[in-house]
Amino acid sequence: xxxxxxxxxxxxxxxxxxxxxxxxxxxxxxxxxxxxxxxxxxxxxxxxxxxxxxxxxxxxxxxxxxxxxxxxxxxxxxxxxxxxxxxxxxxxxxxxxxxxxxxxxxxxxxxxxxxxxxxxxxxxxxxxxxxxxxxxxxxxxxxxxxxxxxxxxxxxxxxxxxxxxxxxxxxxxxxxxxxxxxxxxxxxxxxxxxxxxxxxxxxxxxxxxxxxxxxxxxxxxxxxxxxxxxxxxxxxxxxxxxxxxxxxxxxxxxxxxxxxxxxxxxxxxxxxxxxxxxxxxx
Amino acid sequence: xxxxxxxxxxxxxxxxxxxxxxxxxxxxxxxxxxxxxxxxxxxxxxxxxxxxxxxxxxxxxxxxxxxxxxxxxxxxxxxxxxxxxxxxxxxxxxxxxxxxxxxxxxxxxxxxxxxxxxxxxxxxxxxxxxxxxxxxxxxxxxxxxxxxxxxxxxxxxxxxxxxxxxxxxxxxxxxxxxxxxxxxxxxxxxxxxxxxxxxxxxxxxxxxxxxxxxxxxxxxxxxxxxxxxxxxxxxxxxxxxxxxxxxxxxxxxxxxxxxxxxxxxxxxxxxxxxxxxxxxxxxxx
Amino acid sequence: xxxxxxxxxxxxxxxxxxxxxxxxxxxxxxxxxxxxxxxxxxxxxxxxxxxxxxxxxxxxxxxxxxxxxxxxxxxxxxxxxxxxxxxxxxxxxxxxxxxxxxxxxxxxxxxxxxxxxxxxxxxxxxxxxxxxxxxxxxxxxxxxxxxxxxxxxxxxxxxxxxxxxxxxxxxxxxxxxxxxxxxxxxxxxxxxxxxxxxxxxxxxxxxxxxxxxxxxxxxxxxxxxxxxxxxxxxxxxxxxxxxxxxxxxxxxxxxxxxxxxxxxxxxxxxxxxxxxxxxxxxxxxx
Numbered sequence: 076x077x078x079x080x081x082x083x084x085x086x087x088x089x090x091x092x093x094x095x096x097x098x099x100x101x102x103x104x105x106x107x108x109x110x111x112x113x114x115x116x117x118x119x120x121x122x123x124x125x126x127x128x129x130x131x132x133x134x135x136x137x138x139x140x141x142x143x144x145x146x147x148x149x150x151x152x153x154x155x156x157x158x159x160x161x162x163x164x165x166x167x168x169x170x171x172x173x174x175x176x177x178x179x180x181x182x183x184x185x186x187x188x189x190x191x192x193x194x195x196x197x198x199x200x201x202x203x204x205x206x207x208x209x210x211x212x213x214x215x216x217x218x219x220x221x222x223x224x225x226x227x228x229x230x231x232x233x234x235x236x237x238x239x240x241x242x243x244x245x246x247x248x249x250x251x252x253x254x255x256x257x258x259x260x261x262x263x264x265x266x267x268x269x270x271x272x273x274x275x276x277x278x279x280x281x282x283x284x285x286x287x288x289x290x291x292x293x294x295x296x297x298x299x300x301x302x303x304x305x306x307x308x309x310x311x312x313x314x315x316x317x318x319x320x321x322x323x324x325x326x327x328x329x330x331x332x333x334x335x336x337x338x339x340x341x342x343x344x345x346x347x348x349x350x351x352x353x354x355x356x357x
Numbered sequence: 358x359x360x361x362x363x364x365x366x367x368x369x370x371x372x373x374x375x376x377x378x379x380x381x382x383x384x385x386x387x388x389x390x391x392x393x394x395x396x397x398x399x400x401x402x403x404x405x406x407x408x409x410x411x412x413x414x415x416x417x418x419x420x421x422x423x424x425x426x427x428x429x430x431x432x433x434x435x436x437x438x439x440x441x442x443x444x445x446x447x448x449x450x451x452x453x454x455x456x457x458x459x460x461x462x463x464x465x466x467x468x469x470x471x472x473x474x475x476x477x478x479x480x481x482x483x484x485x486x487x488x489x490x491x492x493x494x495x496x497x498x499x500x501x502x503x504x505x506x507x508x509x510x511x512x513x514x515x516x517x518x519x520x521x522x523x524x525x526x527x528x529x530x531x532x533x534x535x536x537x538x539x540x541x542x543x544x545x546x547x548x549x550x551x552x553x554x555x556x557x558x559x560x561x562x563x564x565x566x567x568x569x570x571x572x573x574x575x576x577x578x579x580x581x582x583x584x585x586x587x588x589x590x591x592x593x594x595x596x597x598x599x600x601x602x603x604x605x606x607x608x609x610x611x612x613x614x615x616x617x618x619x620x621x622x623x624x625x626x627x628x629x630x631x632x633x634x635x636x637x638x639x640x641x642x
Numbered sequence: 643x644x645x646x647x648x649x650x651x652x653x654x655x656x657x658x659x660x661x662x663x664x665x666x667x668x669x670x671x672x673x674x675x676x677x678x679x680x681x682x683x684x685x686x687x688x689x690x691x692x693x694x695x696x697x698x699x700x701x702x703x704x705x706x707x708x709x710x711x712x713x714x715x716x717x718x719x720x721x722x723x724x725x726x727x728x729x730x731x732x733x734x735x736x737x738x739x740x741x742x743x744x745x746x747x748x749x750x751x752x753x754x755x756x757x758x759x760x761x762x763x764x765x766x767x768x769x770x771x772x773x774x775x776x777x778x779x780x781x782x783x784x785x786x787x788x789x790x791x792x793x794x795x796x797x798x799x800x801x802x803x804x805x806x807x808x809x810x811x812x813x814x815x816x817x818x819x820x821x822x823x824x825x826x827x828x829x830x831x832x833x834x835x836x837x838x839x840x841x842x843x844x845x846x847x848x849x850x851x852x853x854x855x856x857x858x859x860x861x862x863x864x865x866x867x868x869x870x871x872x873x874x875x876x877x878x879x880x881x882x883x884x885x886x887x888x889x890x891x892x893x894x895x896x897x898x899x900x901x902x903x904x905x906x907x908x909x910x911x912x913x914x915x916x917x918x919x920x921x922x923x924x925x926x927x928x
Contacts, residue, residue: 084498085458085459085498087459087496087497210458210459210462211457211458211459212457212458212459212462213462240456240457240458241456243458244455244456244457244458244499244500247498247500248452248500251500255732256737256738258694258699258732259730259732259735259738260738260750261699261725262694262697262699262725262729262730262731262732262800263725263750263751263754263799263800263803264722264725264726264750264751264754264755264803265750265754266754269722280740281738281740281750283740284740285737285738285739285740288737288785289737292453293452293453296448296450296453296454297453297454297456299411299416299448300446300448300453300454300456301456301466302416302441303414303416303441303445303446304441304445304456304466304467304470304514304515304518305438305441305442305467305470305471305518306466306470307438307470311472312469312470312472313469313472313473313474313475313478314465314469314475314478315461315462315465315468315469315475315478315479315482316475317475401818401819401820402789402818402821503685503686504685530816531815531816533684533685533845534684534845534846534887535684535685535885536685560818596819599818599819599820600819601818601819602819603890604848604889604890604891604911605890605894607911608891608894608911608914608915608918611911611912611914611915612915612918612919612922614915615915615916615919616919616923617918617919617922617923626890626893626894626897627897629894630894630897630898630901633894633898633918633922634898634901634903636922637903637921637922640922
């Protein structure tokens with residue numbers, strides 16, 4: 076059900092993670108993701124997962140909500156895992172179901188599948204944590220700040236950020252609206268989840284047209300309201316919240332740096348690799 | 358003490374789509390709003406009342422005639438920003454005037470556009486949220502709020518800009534009775550406690566009872582003007598112009614039609630009961 | 643046997659999240675053929691969720707919905723068929739218009755029912771005449787209709803399915819007095835001509851008093867009160883405790899009675915005017 080979507084939701088709080096500077100959070104997330112893709116061993120991957128889980132625990136966001144955001148990608152995970160198992164033929168053969176074909180489940184395939192799943196989970200975990208602990212406005216403000224050098228290239232960074240704020244603000248509104256329109260058309264027998272292609276297309280029109288009409292109306296009304304509230308091009312707007320780097324950001328940055336160093340060390344130095352764990356090259 | 362005119366319409370005419378040959382939305386209307394006044398503007402859908410709001414805020418400029426806001430002509434592009442700082446508008450649909458996802462961030466939107474320093478914005482946002490009784494919700498997501506609460510956030514967003522006058526354009530039309538009462542209470546309190554000049558545009562006559570003065574618009578012209586009591590006594594004129602007449606007025610009207618000489622200017626249920634009992638007494642004696 | 647019966651139905655949203663909400667809790671009631679039932683409650687009382695269970699859009703988590711004695715959720719097929727048998731018109735239905743012409747929009751439901759072209763044409767014409775949409779408006783875009791006409795066109799789209807029960811969710815919300823009277827007239831006409839069963843969801847006591855045979859008051863997802871309008875409005879304290887008002891006419895009559903004048907009950911404008919004028923005339927005669 077559309078109402079159950081939680082991605083992009085914000086849970087207000089006062090935790091260590093909430094109090095980090097949003098700019099720091101974005102940069103750290105990018106560093107984290109890059110490091111995640113440098114991981115070559117299970118040990119380094121476990122380190123990164125531990126980092127993500129610690130961050131989640133520090134944020135005090137309910138694990139249930141985290142689980143909900145993960146649930147949405149379970150199908151994707153299963154799919155990629157199956158692909159890895161089917162197409163990877165490195166390592167020892169574990170199971171050969173068909174005598175005549177070359178298809179076989181190998182250790183390499185299973186390792187790669189597990190590796191991929193853990194990697195994607197860690198990625199989703201920390202990315203959703205960013206949106207769970209940072210309000211949309213702060214997030215876009217931070218992106219605007221981080222991208223401000225682009226203003227020199229005459230890219231309208233502020234307008235883009237404003238568009239993003241508004242888009243994020245209207246996502247729940249539009250989702251609810253879609254839900255209502257869909258229910259209303261279903262009440263008139265619209266074949267939204269059954270019937271042939273033609274019927275479905277017709278049924279989709281019955282949702283799409285009203286949605287478009289109302290979106291245009293909303294856009295026009297919002298523009299008037301913003302004008303009324305003295306919004307011009309927004310170039311010189313001040314902000315209620317000043318973003319400041321604090322000791323927290325320093326602690327977070329140093330911790331991540333330590334983890335990243337460990338990952339790079341274990342992944343790229345052969346001695347460390349043989350000492351700690353067998354590498355998995357996918 | 359003579360209060361000065363904050364808002365002044367002089368012979369204002371306005372037509373939306375000149376070429377299509379449509380009827381003018383406003384056909385030369387004149388009125389003023391004094392500082393600190395609570396004016397209610399009544400009219401059915403399409404009577405031109407929403408056009409008045411947009412003209413007062415320089416979102417539209419008149420085809421002919423003049424609109425003066427605190428002495429500034431809305432036709433002067435240089436004055437537009439000043440005019441919008443003086444007169445704010447709260448619209449009908451709260452969903453389409455909230456810009457940010459979090460309550461306090463939305464209220465901060467206006468002051469941020471005024472380029473105020475962060476400390477001042479924080480102070481104004483907190484004050485505005487307290488004034489509309491939404492301070493406890495400041496960190497909530499706007500989309501989780503009820504219609505009435507959203508509308509109060511929209512009002513806070515307007516008064517955080519510290520305008521002298523706020524025009525409420527059918528602020529209760531999309532709310533249920535509970536939300537409607539809470540918004541009306543908020544509007545009255547802003548006028549009474551903070552001296553805010555209020556123009557309330559509505560088609561619910563009941564909402565006009567609290568106003569200092571009432572103007573009834575019909576077909577872009579002023580049909581009636583006066584105190585709520587004076588205006589309410591013209592029940593038949595109001596009904597025929599498609600207005601939402603209070604139940605007591607409807608009942609008086611129906612009783613008059615049935616030959617009962619009820620006075621025409623009763624406003625409240627208590628006044629009605631009193632007047633009817635008095636009639637009975639005169640009769641039964 | 644009642645035409646529609648809800649037996650202990652419940653429904654909740656967002657289970658296992660911080661936003662969990664039990665929208666409808668163990669609700670039971672029945673509607674007789676030809677009856678007009680008003681369901682009253684303020685926003686968030688679970689009215690809309692309840693209505694979507696009555697036509698099979700939502701499946702109750704507990705309990706049953708019986709249509710002519712049979713559970714509509716027996717199978718997927720019966721649940722889908724229930725949408726045509728219990729016509730549900732949503733709040734602000736004009737926001738769901740999409741057809742190129744009004745006729746096409748009204749025909750959407752009948753087309754989905756798989757009816758023949760002739761039958762569809764007849765139903766569109768009949769539905770338009772019931773809601774009072776002029777015939778020449780059938781060939782224009784629904785977006786070019788006036789506000790009140792749009793609403794009536796959308797209601798016609800549900801009526802054209804010729805449902806056994808018509809449910810209207812807040813049919814007069816956001817309309818001015820003239821538009822409101824048109825819709826109420828339409829409902830009266832529809833009932834008079836077709837002997838139709840109608841459920842009206844509203845938060846207006848005055849509307850319920852004027853049009854309903856029976857009233858069901860919902861409060862936080864449960865049935866708080868049920869009875870004829872007279873029975874419901876005779877207990878203003880109970881209504882006030884759940885944040886609802888009795889019609890102002892009822893309050894006026896009550897105040898006059900409190901002053902020691904014996905007077906009959908009345909809860910609509912015309913009834914109150916009749917009662918009070920005859921009281922006054924009676925007084926003059928003595």
